[in-house]
Amino acid sequence: TAxxxxxxxxxxxxxAQRAGRTPxxxxxxxxxxxxxxxxxRECYDAGHRTFGENYVQEIVDKAPSxxxxxxxxxxxxxxxxxxxxxxxxxxNLAMIETIDSKKLASKLNSVLEAREAREAxxxxxxxxxxxxxxxxxxxxxxCVELAKHIKDxxxxxxxxxxxxxxxxxxxxxxxxxxxxxxxRDDVCAALGIxxxxxxxxxxxxxxxxxxxxxxxxxxxxxxxxxxxxDYSKSA
Numbered sequence: 001t002a003x004x005x006x007x008x009x010x011x012x013x014x015x016a017q018r019a020g021r022t023p024x025x026x027x028x029x030x031x032x033x034x035x036x037x038x039x040x041r042e043c044y045d046a047g048h049r050t051f052g053e054n055y056v057q058e059i060v061d062k063a064p065s066x067x068x069x070x071x072x073x074x075x076x077x078x079x080x081x082x083x084x085x086x087x088x089x090x091x092n093l094a095m096i097e098t099i100d101s102k103k104l105a106s107k108l109n110s111v112l113e114a115r116e117a118r119e120a121x122x123x124x125x126x127x128x129x130x131x132x133x134x135x136x137x138x139x140x141x142x143c144v145e146l147a148k149h150i151k152d153x154x155x156x157x158x159x160x161x162x163x164x165x166x167x168x169x170x171x172x173x174x175x176x177x178x179x180x181x182x183x184r185d186d187v188c189a190a191l192g193i194x195x196x197x198x199x200x201x202x203x204x205x206x207x208x209x210x211x212x213x214x215x216x217x218x219x220x221x222x223x224x225x226x227x228x229x230d231y232s233k234s235a
Contacts, residue, residue: 161199
């Protein structure tokens with residue numbers, strides 16, 4: 001696993017350089033859903049700190065077993081009624097990449113306001129770039145409205161950018177990436193922020209190099225690092 005992680009990190013760096021960017025502008029999220037903590041520790045011991053989980057129960061179970069400086073990204077669909085559980089159980093949650101409604105944003109904000117303890121939580125707005133029904137995420141035409149809601153109405157959340165999964169089968173087409181970049185242009189203009197201040201989380205195991213070359217700042221890679229997933233154990 002550590003060797004696979006090293007190989008992926010090298011591919012990330014090479015893709016960034018091909019795009020004329022420094023490798024430090026791209027974050028590699030090791031997607032560890034359904035994988036045992038032992039494999040995460042192997043990556044941690046090799047120097048990696050950023051891990052992505054899709055299920056609330058799984059991240060709640062794993063977080064106490066990992067060191068406190070682990071940077072957890074929640075990258076699955078989050079129901080509003082699980083928001084409190086997630087935030088209370090994972091104090092070192094670095095980012096939620098999947099904000100897809102005003103209701104969810106407001107719920108997270110209210111839970112954080114009640115706790116008062118931590119700095120604002122970084123969040124991304126998930127955009128449905130496939131145009132198909134089966135994906136969570138807002139329509140591209142709605143991304144500005146949700147981003148403004150977070151910025152104006154949710155002081156305990158910090159809007160940091162946009163995320164997409166791509167097609168329903170978790171592959172991506174260039175059009176998905178182009179759509180997300182267009183959303184970024186619209187959001188940055190509406191919010192008055194620099195393009196550099198708005199992350200693009202796009203690209204997974206099958207297409208992360210293409211995504212980086214098209215501007216991704218955050219790639220979510222699982223099976224290429226950890227091997228195929230065993231869904232029989234998933235939460």
